[in-house]
Amino acid sequence: MDFPEELKYTEEHEWVLVEETLATIGVSDFAQDALGDVVFVELPEVGTEVVAGKAFGVVESVKAVSDVYAPISGIVEEVNEELPDAPEIINTSPYEDGWMIKIRMADAGAADALMDVEAYQAHIAEEK
Amino acid sequence: MQTTPLNQVHKDLGARMVEFGGWEMPVQYAGVIEEHLAVRQAAGLFDVSHMGEVEVTGEGALEFLQCLTTNDVSRLVDGQVQYSALCYPEGGVVDDVTLYRSNAGHFMFCVNAANTDKDFAWMQKVLAESGMDGVTLTNVSDNYAQIALQGPKADEILAELTSVPLQDLSYYHFCEGEVADVPMLISRTGYTGSGGFELYLPPESAAAVWLRLMEAGQAYGLVPVGLGARDTLRLEKGYALYGHELTSEISPLEAGLGWIVKLNKGKFIGRAALASQKSSGVLRRWVGLKMLERGIPREGYPLYSGDKQIGIVTSGTMSPSLKVGIGLALVETAYAVLDAEVEVGVRNRRLKASLARTPFVD
Structure with a gap:
């Protein structure tokens, strides 16, 4: 499994890429693998306020429904319009084409509190 | 947790194992959609020894x-x-x-x-x-392993390993015979709607027979299939699953299984209640459900006609063949009208769906 070093991660298996005050959010390789074939994605609308720790979207596999939680708070600036038509992108490219939303962070430093790749890998090892 | 004689075979194949009905079973190998489509187009091999x-x-x-x-x-x-x-x-x-x-x-x-x-x-x-x-x-559950070989290529694959004249075995018939030199019951039955066999065999021979079948089936596109695809396959065909469409609270008449209730055969347990249901009409009926909007009906989601809740989803999934959400639901009889448009309560939204004929796929 692949866990890019430049990303931050959450216990619920979301990832965040921070570029100044913009945060791109998706689900990790571990999450997509655990879900299996993703067949449906529900995303918020642009302009929606998301709150750290609260669900902002839903990913459904054939078998299961999973909420996706906002790692940090902010306003949705862009959503991945490709996903509703091609949800399987989350399986094939969880970190690139499979990104879910971009938010303008309320607090640019908020991502510092999230896990780095070492901490996340330790978290996964513990969950297994 | 109980394990089947094929437990190690699944793990060697890299299956994802889950608990199901007290058994550790494979839910998927390569992926639910891929396995599902393989059964529809070629063939799949299922461990159903937990039955x-x-x-x-x-x-x-x-x-x-x-x-x-x-x-x-x-x-x-x-x-x-x-x-x-x-x-x-x-x-x-x-x-x-x-x-x-x-x-x-x-x-x-x-x-x-x-x-x-x-x-x-x-x-x-x-x-x-x-x-x-x-x-x-x-x-005699412990005396049998059970392997299901399902799909349009099942006959050709099984014929590689048996001298039993399979063309003489009709749907819902079985015979005793040897497959891969192991004596077993060969039954032309299944839960996928794609044809094929269910094999009842001695547990100690299960792993060897599985491997021989996989080997013989390779050229035909045979793949191992887990419980995930078993569920989507049966849902596309509108087959009931106990605990969902059938429970101690749901009668076979309500579940659309009137054809297995023979009220005229004489006394049987439940006859009086079922006869009364039949003469007065059931209050709720089981129906197929097909989404008209993007979304997936799931067990427990409410069904609405206007503002009135008329029923509940008992099983649902994304149909790998049709690529739309499908489900089975129990609704008030008055609303159980083919092609009627209803709404499914999906989280905080209402999504349009139609009551559909089953099977959803031919």
């Missing part, structure tokens, strides 16, 4: 089975299989089963894994209370 088997033997077997089950056992001939149900006196379902007749004094039930102990206890109770003689009930 239970109960033998009913003795000269009173037929009479006892007529009393115990809803279908007409007298119509079964040697080597034939019948889909049936065990009901409570109130009409709810103990289990849905297949019944195998070897001869007039020898029958075998195949029952749902999670219900095996409950069913066996129920059969024993019914037998004791009936006062019937000459009937022996034996839980």
Whole structure:
């Protein structure tokens, strides 16, 4: 499994890429693998306020429904319009084409509190 | 947690294992959609050894089975299989089963894994209370592994490993024969709607037979298939699953299984309740559901007509063949109209769906 070093991660298996005050959010390789074939994605609308720790979207596999939680708070600036038509992108490219939303962070430093790749890998090892 | 004789085979194949009905079973190998489509287009191999088997033997077997089950056992001939149900006196379902007749004094039930102990206890109770003689009930679940070979290529694959004339074996019939040199029951039955066989074989031979089948099937596109695709395959065909479409609170008539309830065959458990339901009409009916908007109906989601809740989803998934959300639902009879437009409560939204004919795919 692949866990890019430049990303931050959450216990619920979301990832965040921070570029100044913009945060791109998706689900990790571990999450997509655990879900299996993703067949449906529900995303918020642009302009929606998301709150750290609260669900902002839903990913459904054939078998299961999973909420996706906002790692940090902010306003949705862009959503991945490709996903509703091609949800399987989350399986094939969880970190690139499979990104879910971009938010303008309320607090640019908020991502510092999230896990780095070492901490996340330790978290996964513990969950297994 | 119980394991089947094929447990290690699944792990060697890299299957994802889950708990199901007290058993550790493979939910998927390569992926649910890929496995599903392989069964529709070529063939799939399933470990269904968790299913239970109960033998009913003795000269009173037929009479006892007529009393115990809803279908007409007298119509079964040697080597034939019948889909049936065990009901409570109130009409709810103990289990849905297949019944195998070897001869007039020898029958075998195949029952749902999670219900095996409950069913066996129920059969024993019914037998004791009936006062019937000459009937022996034996839980033979541990004597059988079960492998399902399903899909349009199943005949060609099985023919590679057996000399049994499969073309002479009709749907819902079985015979004794050797596959890969192992004696077993070969049954032309299944839960996928894509044709094929269910093989009842000695547990100690299961791994060897599985590997021989996989080897023989390679050229035909045979893949191992887990419980995930087993569920999507049966849903596309509109087959009921106990615990979802059928429960102790849902009668076979409500579940659309009137064809396995033979009220005219004589006395059986649940007959009075079912006859009364039939004459007065059932209050709720089972229907197919097809999404008109993007979204997936899931078990427990409410169904609406306007502002009124008219029913509840009992099973749902994304159909890998149709690529739309499909489901089965129990709705008030007055609203159970084919092609009627309804709404499904999906989280905080209402999504349009239509009541659809099953099977969803041919």
